[in-house]
Amino acid sequence: MRVSTCTPTPPLPGGNTYQAPGLTTFPQADQRRFNTLTAARRLGAEAVYAGLHGTGPYGELVRASLAAEGIGLVLQERSDGDTGFCVALVDGGGERTFVTSFGVDARMTSDEAETIAASVRGGDLVQVSGYSLVMQVNGPLLSRMVASLAEDVRVCLDPAPLVADIPAEVLDPVLARTDWLSCNAREAQLMTGIAEPGEATHVLRGRLRSGAGIVVRADKDGCWLAAPGLDDVVHVPGFPVNAVDSNGAGDVHVGAFLALLGRGASAYDAARGANAAAALAVTRRGPATGPTSGELAALLGEERSTALGLS
Secondary structure, X not given: OEEEEEOOOOOOOOOOOOOOOOOOOEEEXXXXXXXXXXXXXHOOOOXXXXXXXXXXXXXXXXXXXXXXXXXXXXXOOOOOOOOOEEEEEEOOOOOEEEEEEOOHHHOOOHHHHHHHHHHOOOOOEEEEEHHHHOOOOHHHHHHHHHHOOOOOXXXXXXXXXXXXXXXXXXXXXXXHHOOXXXXXXXXXXXXXXXXXXXXXXXXXXXXXXXXXXXEEEOHHHOEEEEXXXXXXXXXXXXXXXXXXXXXXXXXXXXXXXXXXXXXXXXXXXXXXXXXXHHHHHOOOOOOOOOOOHHHHHHHHOHHHHHHOOOO
């Protein structure tokens, strides 16, 4: 569960700050997973949540928020505690800072990992978050589960800001099974030591199996794309907007990209559509601000929307 609040600037160590006048605090469900699933669902993809959810006010909010978006559940409610939460501070420039506290969502069992694996169907897209892999209990279970998935299941990994803290014995098997890696430029730098996103995309190719694709998100500058079967890394331009809140924009990009791939779009067209979805998301305050198909079509224009099956 995420609580987002807007402040002029985050507080310094030992200090305090106040929510900016006229702005709102947004409670939302289960952090990045909910943002990604919502973005995909609003573009017409069937979506299910395979994470843990507990008993208590946060767990209830998670389930209610998922149900409101038409997103199903894989696992039963846990009775031994509540879902954890994340506090997101968004400054006046739209940048965000996070503090996360885990609950039952960090205590997966082997039976739950087996239930998740059994729910995956041939042809499914499975999105894996680095936030799950960094957890001491969940990480090894999910790593083994992902490595065991059938070849007709496409795996997308979003390594998240904590990628440098994921143990190699957990991360490497997931990378070896990943079909799409989607990360931001900072995460790409953490994984490669290279600040320039296009060059980092080239290097990341060497960490993935043959035929895998890579998207390195670059905020207002769009993204860099290494599509499967193509040698070149290409820049996919972004959309200029007046950003007010970047909270969840990367999650929206991932969800939109996967939804558009699922519609049969080419990797380039899906990346262009995902750039547009993320651009729309940052013009709205709060997380889970991904656009509907109609909103995305309006920004993309008739020709590109038709190519993506949006109109």
